[in-house]
Amino acid sequence: MESFTPLSAAIGGSLIGLAAAVLWLGNGRIAGISGIFGQLLPPAQTVVWRVVFLVALVAATFAAAKLFPGLGVGGDVAAQLVEAPAAWGVPTPVWLAIAGVLTGIGTRIGNGCTSGHGVCGLARLSLRSLVAVLVFFGVAIITVAVTGVV
Amino acid sequence: MASLKLPYLATAALSGALFGAGLYVSQMVDPLKVLRFLDFGAIPSGGWDPSLAFVIGPAIIVMFVAVQIGKRRSAPLFDTSFHEPQSKKIDGRLIGGAALFGIGWGMAGICPGPAISLIAFLPDNLWIFLVAMLAGSFAGSLVVPRAQRLAVAQ
Numbered sequence: 001m002e003s004f005t006p007l008s009a010a011i012g013g014s015l016i017g018l019a020a021a022v023l024w025l026g027n028g029r030i031a032g033i034s035g036i037f038g039q040l041l042p043p044a045q046t047v048v049w050r051v052v053f054l055v056a057l058v059a060a061t062f063a064a065a066k067l068f069p070g071l072g073v074g075g076d077v078a079a080q081l082v083e084a085p086a087a088w089g090v091p092t093p094v095w096l097a098i099a100g101v102l103t104g105i106g107t108r109i110g111n112g113c114t115s116g117h118g119v120c121g122l123a124r125l126s127l128r129s130l131v132a133v134l135v136f137f138g139v140a141i142i143t144v145a146v147t148g149v150v
Numbered sequence: 151m152a153s154l155k156l157p158y159l160a161t162a163a164l165s166g167a168l169f170g171a172g173l174y175v176s177q178m179v180d181p182l183k184v185l186r187f188l189d190f191g192a193i194p195s196g197g198w199d200p201s202l203a204f205v206i207g208p209a210i211i212v213m214f215v216a217v218q219i220g221k222r223r224s225a226p227l228f229d230t231s232f233h234e235p236q237s238k239k240i241d242g243r244l245i246g247g248a249a250l251f252g253i254g255w256g257m258a259g260i261c262p263g264p265a266i267s268l269i270a271f272l273p274d275n276l277w278i279f280l281v282a283m284l285a286g287s288f289a290g291s292l293v294v295p296r297a298q299r300l301a302v303a304q
């Protein structure tokens with residue numbers, strides 16, 4: 001299958017792990033993107049490093065796509081978001097807004113996302129993170145099945 | 151304040167850069183690939199793309215080694231202490247939050263890291279998702295008890 005890309009997935013995963021390792025051993029911070037992003041609003045107190053982290057993240061995504069355009073979306077293939085499934089009768093912008101709000105609320109209330117709970121939490125052997133990961137993975141799989149978005 | 155010194159900010163920049171490169175190389179940045187990974191219903195027909203299962207394993211292994219190294223040190227290199235997550239409770243908030251996030255992730259195929267990294271490519275409608283995510287995060291913070299909110303903000 002042409003779309004099966006385990007090697008680049010594993011290399012990319014290693015880079016993400018290295019990113020988390022650098023932030024933990026250097027600054028003692030968890031590389032959880034929902035936390036870093038969500039703390040840009042009040043009552044946040046340490047905004048500067050979060051902005052630096054996020055700007056570097058975007059710049060490196062851009063640079064990596066320029067350096068290795070053959071890997072896929074963002075390189076040779078234009079990035080695009082999903083269309084709302086036609087059967088639901090919801091305009092795509094509304095669909096994406098609902099998805100965005102749920103992602104923001106859920107990661108804030110649940111204290112983490114794929115990076116904070118998924119990578120950092122599981123690496124710290126946190127039972128709390130394991131529960132969160134099983135729940136959001138399971139619910140996401142059910143959601144894809146129910147909505148028929150792909 | 152440690153967080154405004156150059157080595158501290160350089161570390162944040164290096165980590166962010168590695169993270170962004172990893173999201174592109176792994177193709178977590180492609181919402182459609184994420185959804186095809188979450189589409190377990192396509193397993194019988196052979197249409198399932200399991201690639202992204204190979205992302206999290208290596209990421210956890212590398213971070214696990216870093217956590218073990220950190221346990222032998224009293225502090226990280228550029229701050230006075232490790233900011234360990236304090237909460238140990240498995241409660242309705244954790245499970246409810248994770249479930250809401252799961253619905254959002256399954257609808258759009260975009261978790262927070264890729265949402266930010268996609269700014270590099272500006273696909274149509276991305277701003278709608280980002281503004282909605284920030285608004286949702288702020289709304290969610292009103293549910294989180296004030297004491298914990300302030301602790302997290304430090």
